[in-house]
Amino acid sequence: MKGAILGIARTARQSVDLIDVTHEVAPHDVTEGALALEAAAPWFPASTVHVAVVDPGVGTSRRGLAVVARDQVFIGPDNGLFTPFVGAPGWRAFELRASQYRLPSVSATFHGRDVFAPAAAHVALGVDPALLGPPVADPVLLPWPEARSSDGAVAGAVVHVDRFGNLVTSIRVTSLSDLRTMTVRVSGRPVDVVSTYGDLDAGRVGALVGSSGRLEIAVREGSAAAALRAQRGTRVTVSPTSAAPASTRSSRVSRVRSRRRP
Amino acid sequence: MKGAILGIARTARQSVDLIDVTHEVAPHDVTEGALALEAAAPWFPASTVHVAVVDPGVGTSRRGLAVVARDQVFIGPDNGLFTPFVGAPGWRAFELRASQYRLPSVSATFHGRDVFAPAAAHVALGVDPALLGPPVADPVLLPWPEARSSDGAVAGAVVHVDRFGNLVTSIRVTSLSDLRTMTVRVSGRPVDVVSTYGDLDAGRVGALVGSSGRLEIAVREGSAAAALRAQRGTRVTVSPTSAAPASTRSSRVSRVRSRRRP
Amino acid sequence: MKGAILGIARTARQSVDLIDVTHEVAPHDVTEGALALEAAAPWFPASTVHVAVVDPGVGTSRRGLAVVARDQVFIGPDNGLFTPFVGAPGWRAFELRASQYRLPSVSATFHGRDVFAPAAAHVALGVDPALLGPPVADPVLLPWPEARSSDGAVAGAVVHVDRFGNLVTSIRVTSLSDLRTMTVRVSGRPVDVVSTYGDLDAGRVGALVGSSGRLEIAVREGSAAAALRAQRGTRVTVSPTSAAPASTRSSRVSRVRSRRRP
Numbered sequence: 001m002k003g004a005i006l007g008i009a010r011t012a013r014q015s016v017d018l019i020d021v022t023h024e025v026a027p028h029d030v031t032e033g034a035l036a037l038e039a040a041a042p043w044f045p046a047s048t049v050h051v052a053v054v055d056p057g058v059g060t061s062r063r064g065l066a067v068v069a070r071d072q073v074f075i076g077p078d079n080g081l082f083t084p085f086v087g088a089p090g091w092r093a094f095e096l097r098a099s100q101y102r103l104p105s106v107s108a109t110f111h112g113r114d115v116f117a118p119a120a121a122h123v124a125l126g127v128d129p130a131l132l133g134p135p136v137a138d139p140v141l142l143p144w145p146e147a148r149s150s151d152g153a154v155a156g157a158v159v160h161v162d163r164f165g166n167l168v169t170s171i172r173v174t175s176l177s178d179l180r181t182m183t184v185r186v187s188g189r190p191v192d193v194v195s196t197y198g199d200l201d202a203g204r205v206g207a208l209v210g211s212s213g214r215l216e217i218a219v220r221e222g223s224a225a226a227a228l229r230a231q232r233g234t235r236v237t238v239s240p241t242s243a244a245p246a247s248t249r250s251s252r253v254s255r256v257r258s259r260r261r262p
Numbered sequence: 263m264k265g266a267i268l269g270i271a272r273t274a275r276q277s278v279d280l281i282d283v284t285h286e287v288a289p290h291d292v293t294e295g296a297l298a299l300e301a302a303a304p305w306f307p308a309s310t311v312h313v314a315v316v317d318p319g320v321g322t323s324r325r326g327l328a329v330v331a332r333d334q335v336f337i338g339p340d341n342g343l344f345t346p347f348v349g350a351p352g353w354r355a356f357e358l359r360a361s362q363y364r365l366p367s368v369s370a371t372f373h374g375r376d377v378f379a380p381a382a383a384h385v386a387l388g389v390d391p392a393l394l395g396p397p398v399a400d401p402v403l404l405p406w407p408e409a410r411s412s413d414g415a416v417a418g419a420v421v422h423v424d425r426f427g428n429l430v431t432s433i434r435v436t437s438l439s440d441l442r443t444m445t446v447r448v449s450g451r452p453v454d455v456v457s458t459y460g461d462l463d464a465g466r467v468g469a470l471v472g473s474s475g476r477l478e479i480a481v482r483e484g485s486a487a488a489a490l491r492a493q494r495g496t497r498v499t500v501s502p503t504s505a506a507p508a509s510t511r512s513s514r515v516s517r518v519r520s521r522r523r524p
Numbered sequence: 525m526k527g528a529i530l531g532i533a534r535t536a537r538q539s540v541d542l543i544d545v546t547h548e549v550a551p552h553d554v555t556e557g558a559l560a561l562e563a564a565a566p567w568f569p570a571s572t573v574h575v576a577v578v579d580p581g582v583g584t585s586r587r588g589l590a591v592v593a594r595d596q597v598f599i600g601p602d603n604g605l606f607t608p609f610v611g612a613p614g615w616r617a618f619e620l621r622a623s624q625y626r627l628p629s630v631s632a633t634f635h636g637r638d639v640f641a642p643a644a645a646h647v648a649l650g651v652d653p654a655l656l657g658p659p660v661a662d663p664v665l666l667p668w669p670e671a672r673s674s675d676g677a678v679a680g681a682v683v684h685v686d687r688f689g690n691l692v693t694s695i696r697v698t699s700l701s702d703l704r705t706m707t708v709r710v711s712g713r714p715v716d717v718v719s720t721y722g723d724l725d726a727g728r729v730g731a732l733v734g735s736s737g738r739l740e741i742a743v744r745e746g747s748a749a750a751a752l753r754a755q756r757g758t759r760v761t762v763s764p765t766s767a768a769p770a771s772t773r774s775s776r777v778s779r780v781r782s783r784r785r786p
Binding site (some may be wrong): 001002003004006010015018020023027028056057058059060062107108109113115151 | 281282302306310426457459470471482
């Protein structure tokens with residue numbers, strides 16, 4: 001893929017900055033890829049072109065896609081990988097159909113190299129994404145459940161277990177203050193709310209606001225997935241603490257009070 | 263290695279683009295390294311310098327090598343890593359002996375840093391590869407069996423099992439049309455011919471043309487190596503379908519017919 | 525982290541070279557990170573800024589640090605990661621406190637992105653490290669035991685087991701000649717001294733000078749950790765050979781004599 005991009009840039013006598021974000025997404029794991037994109041994209045400058053290839057359907061009739069959102073462009077297969085960006089204000093999507101922005105010969109097994117990387121190179125060099133192909137109104141979306149009840153409680157699920165065993169959930173939390181008066185439960189079991197991994201004793205389970213704004217469940221220097229026997233789909237809830245048993249509440253509050261400031 | 267390259271470029275007041283192709287080649291696995299180079303090189307621009315270090319013999323009498331082929335240069339140990347390029351039209355090879363293109367002190371354990379990366383930096387900055395040392399006429403080559411019989415049948419072997427469990431074979435196939443009238447067998451067992459992974463039902467074994475033109479055996483979202491108990495050296499054959507049992511043939515043909523077009 | 529760096533560079537209308545050194549340090553393994561830095565840094569040009577994030581204490585009161593040493597700058601958590609550089613001639617360290625060199629909002633869980641990468645970007649673009657915050661005289665240091673007795677013997681320990689199973693020790697050896705008249709013992713058991721991996725027969729244990737000047741114990745195409753049941757902390761000694769049994773000495777010397785020259 002990098003060779004294809006460099007070749008197109010070389011032909012255009014321009015240069016591009018090629019940055020690896022991650023190669024550690026598990027094979028075929030579209031959700032993990034989408035979360036990696038969601039976590040990385042906001043920190044890159046405007047006009048960045050992201051190419052993402054988690055593509056179990058390569059060579060089938062699944063579409064190739066360019067999604068324009070947040071002043072950036074996202075290019076890859078239409079399989080849910082761009083769920084975090086579809087629906088952002090002013091988002092647009094285009095199917096990758098224009099043959100002049102592909103390699104001359106397209107294999108059935110490696111569209112990353114033959115379709116996505118070339119499209120990304122052309123866009124990075126100035127081509128309008130709208131020239132890549134017809135508009136797409138209905139990109140494939142991942143099911144990321146997050147239901148909010150009338151009393152302020154939120155029910156969601158684990159959407160990803162990372163390589164440390166941390167549980168990433170479908171519940172979005174802007175800041176720790178959103179959690180301070182709430183009780184977090186995993187499969188019904190309450191867990192401490194903390195501000196960072198370091199606030200946990202070794203082996204202790206805690207809920208915290210992850211670096212991309214998702215509620216996460218972690219064990220310090222351990223695996224929350226193992227400790228809680230949790231996996232993708234495990235139910236996670238956040239509800240006002242008044243509904244929680246007193247013993248849990250006081251324990252939680254003391255943890256929050258004792259946390260060390262960075 | 264990157265530090266050594268940047269240091270040489272900095273001294274020359276020039277800049278180079280440093281691109282990581284892969285760090286996932288298994289330790290000491292020269293064949294996997296050679297296949298990675300074979301897969302990547304054609305997509306990079308002319309004049310690209312590839313440095314490859316899979317080097318179990320570092321510090322012994324094995325030679326260091328620069329192979330010039332296909333308008334590119336390949337630099338690393340002389341242990342078979344450059345098998346795909348030796349024999350290409352107009353190929354030349356040189357032993358890395360000139361001390362002015364090495365670091366001042368060469369360790370016995372890390373020629374990647376002390377010998378190969380500096381040679382690559384100098385070539386990237388304009389040094390003629392022929393200045394690196396004396397010509398080499400007999401680079402070490404990997405044994406990659408591919409025998410073609412008089413009736414059009416080809417006998418080869420699995421040369422690599424990738425991290426998905428796909429089997430990469432020694433048999434080269436330019437396009438799917440070469441396979442349509444053929445039967446592919448792994449250890450004598452016929453497998454379906456498909457155009458891409460997505461044509462397979464989950465768990466089903468198929469043979470296809472890989473993205474670098476090698477016949478590959480795959481299981482969709484599974485491991486062909488596990489499904490077929492196959493490993494490096496396992497025999498793979500391609501023969502005219504007339505020699506195949508009728509039941510296998512019709513099954514195969516129907517799969518090809520039903521495949522979805524990208 | 526790369527996005528944060530590129531964003532700052534873009535705002536300053538400057539460009540930076542972003543180089544990945546390694547992403548293979550085991551989670552939370554500060555020692556492995558420190559050894560990776562020690563191995564890589566000397567080969568990079570002057571003025572290189574290294575950002576290192578092995579940071580189990582993120583979000584706690586552990587300090588962020590910029591260490592200036594050897595004409596380079598090292599930025600990351602104050603947890604021992606910069607042990608190899610603290611104490612180098614003219615070293616200085618500063619705590620990362622100046623808010624103008626952080627991202628506007630600092631999370632409790634990802635200082636790599638919010639604190640370290642921005643500081644590194646600003647230093648790479650010309651900011652004096654002394655502006656990052658107050659001087660630090662007592663950075664956290666890793667315990668790396670190396671005791672030298674009056675008769676020239678050295679007692680140390682395994683400080684790291686790498687992914688090949690090689691044992692990296694706390695004992696520094698400038699060149700092989702330092703080892704030729706010495707006997708190396710792991711947990712009291714003598715091992716052959718060799719100049720490189722290739723001098724070992726497959727499966728044989730040997731001691732050699734690693735590429736960063738540390739005494740290492742290796743098995744060719746095998747795991748020394750498994751062969752010797754060794755782990756971090758396992759005792760390693762180097763002593764004058766006169767103290768070693770004659771049989772061991774002659775065996776060792778013959779190995780050294782028979783080694784092949786690169």
